[in-house]
Amino acid sequence: MVWTFMGNARMYTALKNYGDRLSQVGLFSFKVDATGTITESGVAISDMLTYINKYPHITWLLTVRNDGTSSVFTALRENTDGAQDKFLTELVRIMEKYPWCAGVDIDLERGGDYSTHAKSTAMFRNIWNAVKAYDSTKKVNICLPGMDSINGSVGGENWCVYADLNAYCDTAAIMSYGMAWAGSAPGPVSPKDWLDGIYDYAVKAMTPEKVFMGLPAYGWNWQIYDTPENLGKTYRGTSNTYYAAKNWMTGKYNFTDDKPPQPFIPILAYWDDYNKVPYAFPQVYDFAEGQDASSYDYPLMTGTYNRRRYLTAYSKTQKTSFGTIYVDHDGTPDSYTGIVSSENGIAVMGDAGEATYTFSVSSAGTYDIVVRLCYPFWDKNGIYVSIDGSQKHFTESRLWWPYWRSTFWASLADSISLSGGTHTITVSVDVKGVQFYGFRVCSDFSEKPTAGSASFTLSPRHFIDVDGNECQPDKGFKLTTEVLRRKPDSALIWYEDFEDYGILDTAYWNIISGSWKVWRSDEYSESRVYSQLDGSGQFAWNYDGFKDIHLRARLTFPAGSTGKAGIFCGSLFCCLNYNSQAVELWNGSTKLGSYSQSIQQTPSSDLRTDPTTYTIEMRIRGSTVRVYSGASNTLRFTATVSGFSGGTAGYQSDQRTICELLRMGDAWTYEPYERFDVTFPDGSVTQYGRISRSNCTWDDEFQVFTLTSDVEESTTRSESISMDYEFYHSAQLDLECGKDYTVTITPKDIDIWISRLFLGDADGFSILYYQDVDSLVYWANQAAYHWGLRGIAIWSLGQEDLRLWEALPKQTDTS
Numbered sequence: 001m002v003w004t005f006m007g008n009a010r011m012y013t014a015l016k017n018y019g020d021r022l023s024q025v026g027l028f029s030f031k032v033d034a035t036g037t038i039t040e041s042g043v044a045i046s047d048m049l050t051y052i053n054k055y056p057h058i059t060w061l062l063t064v065r066n067d068g069t070s071s072v073f074t075a076l077r078e079n080t081d082g083a084q085d086k087f088l089t090e091l092v093r094i095m096e097k098y099p100w101c102a103g104v105d106i107d108l109e110r111g112g113d114y115s116t117h118a119k120s121t122a123m124f125r126n127i128w129n130a131v132k133a134y135d136s137t138k139k140v141n142i143c144l145p146g147m148d149s150i151n152g153s154v155g156g157e158n159w160c161v162y163a164d165l166n167a168y169c170d171t172a173a174i175m176s177y178g179m180a181w182a183g184s185a186p187g188p189v190s191p192k193d194w195l196d197g198i199y200d201y202a203v204k205a206m207t208p209e210k211v212f213m214g215l216p217a218y219g220w221n222w223q224i225y226d227t228p229e230n231l232g233k234t235y236r237g238t239s240n241t242y243y244a245a246k247n248w249m250t251g252k253y254n255f256t257d258d259k260p261p262q263p264f265i266p267i268l269a270y271w272d273d274y275n276k277v278p279y280a281f282p283q284v285y286d287f288a289e290g291q292d293a294s295s296y297d298y299p300l301m302t303g304t305y306n307r308r309r310y311l312t313a314y315s316k317t318q319k320t321s322f323g324t325i326y327v328d329h330d331g332t333p334d335s336y337t338g339i340v341s342s343e344n345g346i347a348v349m350g351d352a353g354e355a356t357y358t359f360s361v362s363s364a365g366t367y368d369i370v371v372r373l374c375y376p377f378w379d380k381n382g383i384y385v386s387i388d389g390s391q392k393h394f395t396e397s398r399l400w401w402p403y404w405r406s407t408f409w410a411s412l413a414d415s416i417s418l419s420g421g422t423h424t425i426t427v428s429v430d431v432k433g434v435q436f437y438g439f440r441v442c443s444d445f446s447e448k449p450t451a452g453s454a455s456f457t458l459s460p461r462h463f464i465d466v467d468g469n470e471c472q473p474d475k476g477f478k479l480t481t482e483v484l485r486r487k488p489d490s491a492l493i494w495y496e497d498f499e500d501y502g503i504l505d506t507a508y509w510n511i512i513s514g515s516w517k518v519w520r521s522d523e524y525s526e527s528r529v530y531s532q533l534d535g536s537g538q539f540a541w542n543y544d545g546f547k548d549i550h551l552r553a554r555l556t557f558p559a560g561s562t563g564k565a566g567i568f569c570g571s572l573f574c575c576l577n578y579n580s581q582a583v584e585l586w587n588g589s590t591k592l593g594s595y596s597q598s599i600q601q602t603p604s605s606d607l608r609t610d611p612t613t614y615t616i617e618m619r620i621r622g623s624t625v626r627v628y629s630g631a632s633n634t635l636r637f638t639a640t641v642s643g644f645s646g647g648t649a650g651y652q653s654d655q656r657t658i659c660e661l662l663r664m665g666d667a668w669t670y671e672p673y674e675r676f677d678v679t680f681p682d683g684s685v686t687q688y689g690r691i692s693r694s695n696c697t698w699d700d701e702f703q704v705f706t707l708t709s710d711v712e713e714s715t716t717r718s719e720s721i722s723m724d725y726e727f728y729h730s731a732q733l734d735l736e737c738g739k740d741y742t743v744t745i746t747p748k749d750i751d752i753w754i755s756r757l758f759l760g761d762a763d764g765f766s767i768l769y770y771q772d773v774d775s776l777v778y779w780a781n782q783a784a785y786h787w788g789l790r791g792i793a794i795w796s797l798g799q800e801d802l803r804l805w806e807a808l809p810k811q812t813d814t815s
Contacts, residue, residue, distance in 0.1 A: 010241075183236070482726070490619070546647065
């Protein structure tokens with residue numbers, strides 16, 4: 001199936017020479033408005049009559065579209081002022097006007113969310129009935145959005161329920177093109193994972209023999225050397241037919257209006273063997289993926305997602321510098337009084353514990369003295385240390401402080417004057433359980449939290465232009481960095497996925513009631529493996545001082561399990577209630593609020609490998625509690641609570657449930673996941689990604705922000721944060737082909753994915769994805785032999801590689 005949208009010479013050539021390869025054509029010539037009136041708009045029917053007469057085997061359909069105008073869809077669905085009634089009579093009218101037509105093709109888009117599905121289905125039922133009442137031999141094709149489940153549209157077209165619409169069409173073309181578009185991150189227009197999800201679902205929900213797989217004949221060329229605003233564009237992407245893409249590949253186009261000064265360069269295309277689609281990097285002189293870094297330091301680490309190899313840091317560590325170290329002493333005391341436990345160079349103060357250490361410096365001078373500590377839990381958070389009788393109190397009360405349960409260095413004395421000879425450090429108890437790892441006397445101590453850094457070597461080399469001559473950029477280069485930023489999350493207090501070995505054997509957790517165990521996918525592995533907390537009752541952190549916190553859990557109801565399960569803090573219980581099919585908030589025995597939500601049980605066969613999980617969370621700020629649910633952390637309702645005084649916190653379940661994530665964050669403080677710095681070859685540094693915010697204060701040391709009023713984080717910023725890859729651009733770089741250069745990326749926040757670096761011609765460079773004959777033939781074979789579909793529907797005729805038709809079977813023996 002194809003549509004006559006383009007109206008270009010190549011479309012008519014394809015119709016003339018390859019009409020015998022087509023079985024169904026949508027004549028893209030009719031448009032409906034909000035009154036239900038159909039007007040002729042597009043390729044004139046008169047221009048099509050030659051081909052209609054030449055190929056009687058083709059099912060010629062009159063395509064009626066709303067051009068994606070949601071108000072038209074709404075008016076038709078709701079029958080506003082009789083719009084649907086008018087529409088039905090208009091369909092009959094145009095079929096009467098063109099009696100040779102085989103029927104109609106209904107292309108209505110932007111129908112709204114799932115709440116409209118019943119009325120939307122009813123509209124398509126009425127269309128079906130009207131057409132069949134007019135002439136039962138007339139066909140109805142419907143154009144449907146790509147869905148991989150009920151409510152599973154990536155574009156919000158959740159009005160569509162395949163199974164409900166199956167009875168009201170002779171054929172259905174699923175418009176499974178457009179995952180990548182002008183305003184998206186570059187990528188295949190119809191990626192494999194999306195197609196797999198759509199058609200695995202479609203063949204179960206609809207009659208496969210009715211279904212056409214929608215495929216693109218076009219691609220996109222995304223300009224990535226500057227922002228769209230600076231380029232005078234709304235979006236980066238420009239649509240390309242196959243032949244436009246071919247012109248880029250063969251050096252007929254460039255970014256200076258297809259004329260000098262930018263060279264005309266034939267370029268190499270790559271083949272994405274996973275998605276079965278070609279792509280290219282026009283005018284890019286070198287590029288690197290995150291894992292191509294010549295060096296990177298911890299806590300940066302490698303990751304791969306959807307075959308994209310990136311670098312990221314999931315936490316920050318303390319980066320220290322000591323200058324010259326004169327004394328390096330571990331925590332083993334030289335002497336002590338009271339209760340002091342000392343083992344493996346670590347001292348822990350107990351009742352009345354005091355440890356004494358002596359050290360010597362060879363000459364009088366100015367020194368820095370630093371101590372190494374660990375606060376193992378929130379109630380083990382204070383210790384006294386003195387140097388020659390001058391005492392300092394080390395303590396930490398912030399729940400979100402990033403060095404909890406890890407060692408860190410802290411200054412005991414900066415630029416202290418010491419005489420040559422012996423000196424004394426004394427460590428004494430404040431709160432029992434703090435760990436003292438020792439101290440250093442050094443020349444110049446500094447410390448800061450870091451998410452690491454990565455260095456890349458970029459090597460621009462001369463290209464050969466269309467005339468066979470060496471070429472390079474006319475005026476210089478630009479560097480574009482591709483990264484994935486994320487929305488801020490509450491400053492992390494504890495992240496528990498139960499994957500560490502022996503969790504229940506630590507002192508961190510308390511089984512208050514019921515029975516709990518941790519199931520591990522590899523029971524005997526001491527490495528981190530996928531795990532689940534399994535049980536019922538109350539499972540809590542072994543601490544009772546929680547109050548203003550943000551709690552999140554991801555949980556599963558096994559087969560046969562009912563009742564409530566969720567997160568609690570003190571008397572507050574935020575839960576999923578299977579019996580009422582709702583998210584609920586309770587304060588003791590009082591229900592404070594609820595939100596209806598479908599909740600399903602997971603069969604035992606899928607419990608360990610493919611559980612149906614639900615995310616639930618609550619944010620407690622004083623007497624205000626916000627309740628969220630869903631993978632997008634959607635706010636469901638807000639409640640006011642009285643008499644809440646905090647307490648223990650954890651996970652709670654009436655009956656057996658599975659919890660695979662239990663996360664605690666601060667209720668007021670957020671970690672942004674957005675800023676990174678780039679150090680260029682000349683040593684200059686540019687900051688990227690940081691968002692300006694209001695109603696908050698910044699912590700410059702840890703790069704977190706704290707709200708100053710009880711609002712949602714999203715209200716503090718006007719800038720949205722895409723969950724797609726984004727591009728950040730340098731100024732012009734005066735580099736030379738033939739030399740190597742170093743660029744360093746330094747993330748200032750965690751959870752930023754450093755994806756790719758592109759070094760290109762400052763006059764313009766891009767990422768180009770397009771569709772060729774090999775790609776379309778591959779997916780045509782998948783449609784036929786993997787899913788057993790009726791065929792493929794190509795958008796749209798005249799954009800494709802004409803060699804395609806030679807590769808497809810004839811639909812008729814008529815010459």
